[in-house]
Amino acid sequence: MSEFVLEMLNIDKSFFKVKVIDNVTLKVKPGEVHAIVGENGAGKSTLMKILMGIYHADSGEILIDGKRAEYSNPKEALSNGIAMIHQELNPILDMEISENIFTGREIKKFNFGGLSIVDHKAQRLETEALLENIGISLNPKSLMRKLSVAQTQLIEIVKAISLSSRIVIMDEPTSAITDKEVENLFRQIKFLKSKSVAVIYISHKMDEIFKVADTITVLRDGKHICTENASKLDNDKIIKMMVGREIKEIYPEREQSPGEVVLEVQHLTRKKKFRDISFKLHSGEILGIGGLVGAGRSELVEGIFGVARPDSGDIFIRGEKTEISHPDKAIKKRIALITEDRKFTGLDLKTTVAHNITIVHLSKLSKFGVIDLAKESRAADEQIKKLDIRVLSRKSMINSLSGGNQQKVVLAKWLLTDPDIIILDDPTRGIDVGAKRDIYLLMASLAKAGKAIILISSEIPELMGLSDRIIVLAAGRLTGELSKDEFTQENIMRYASTFEVANV
DSSP, rough: OOOOOOEEEEEEEEETTTEEEEEEEEOOOTTEEEEEEEOOSSSSSHHHHHTSSOOOOSEEEETTTTOOOOOOOOHHHHTTTTTEESOOOOTTTTTTTHHHHHTTTTEEEEEETSEEEHHHHHHHHHHHHHHHHOOOHHHOOOOOGSSSSHHHHHHHHHHHHHHSSHHHHEEEEETTOHHHHHHHHHHHHHHHHHHOEEEEOOOOOHHHHHHOOOOOEEETEEEEEEEGGGGGGHHHHHHHHHHOOOOOSSSSOOOOOOSEEEEEEEEEEEEETTEEEEEETTOOOEEEEEOOOOHHHHHHHHHHSSSSSEEEEEEEETTEEEEEOHHHHHHHTTTEEOOOOOOIIIIOTBBHHHHHHGGGGGGGEEEEEEHHHHHHHHHHHHHHHHOOOOSTTTBBBBBEEEEEEHHHHHHHHTTTTTOOOEEEEEETTTTTTHHHHHHHHHHHHHHTTTEEEEESSSSHHHHHHHHHHHEETTTEEEEEEEEEOOOOHHHHHHHHHHOOOOOO
């Protein structure tokens, strides 16, 4: 019997004559956490989709316990003990949590007519136990559409763990969850290891990789670069292998030079979301907003942008009291919001790169309601060049791009409106270190040009590395404000964990 539970040997895969997996071999042992790292587009997710039967390899073979295996669809992979947490979340929004977890393997009971029907009560009880086991406080009957991105990701994690699989693939499982939930996940991974379950862990977060991985495989441009014991590698070695060059400073250095107050929020309140929030934002400043999932960070900036109108409180733009009841009004006030979920709220996945870049700016590219296609093309090409978006042409479909390049398109769309205030909600979620660096440099240049930036990030090192000042929310209340010389993970977490506040 083979010492490996999984062997993917000499795998090749091309799309439209472009080779995305080039003779890659991956071997994973039972009870091993095997990390796969690489930039977006390196082939990590494609390789795993081949394993799951979503794609079919052009050549090569897959062995499970030394025996040849080939799955024509994910259901066959699941039935053979392989489960995957996908980077791009695809919940069934109008079904409840328990129904999403048990989709395709419903718990059934027999009625008096001898027909089997879904036992919703049993599914909810089982779901409640699963949620409690991983430390998640959610009602199994809640609809998926009512959950945040982070909560949706946690449900996907619970679903995969509940399948009692022999191989569990985790593709960016922590991209939207906080440190506390990450620790819960790591405990579950430790439990899976104790049961000889193999975990394939894909992440761009190097600190996580070194905490959890036994073995690390590096891919670059669809090719296998290295497989090594994690203890023999370090952050710099991995980054150099991933990108083919050294990235000496992840966070760009810049001088703090805040100018006038461009945005002031006074006593902003929205029932059950946030309460009595006040702060100021200066031109040329990057203001970080920290806090745990459910703290009200996204809801606060949505209130400022007019997505969901606050119940009370005031917003001032350059000292002038402003009513922002709809995003259109925010855009007219030169405010931009890059939302946390590019897939659902940032992009139109059914259309082109050019359309996504220009969609907010169409009124400026039209005459008498007719789009000037030449102007639209020029505007799209300028943004593609300015943000170094890796794409064949402006006519490429947006869903053909990597996550990092999709995020650059979202940024390009809003920068085309020339905003004065830019709100970034977890802008680097699920993208690689090279694309992150590009976005960090862009943020630094925007701040230097006098733009006022609000940054929400679930990654505390990112929050500290980019911000000039940080405010922290807990349970919908502002619990602390930190200047640059006060930045520590301990200080941020202390304020983020301050739950002894009045109910929102």
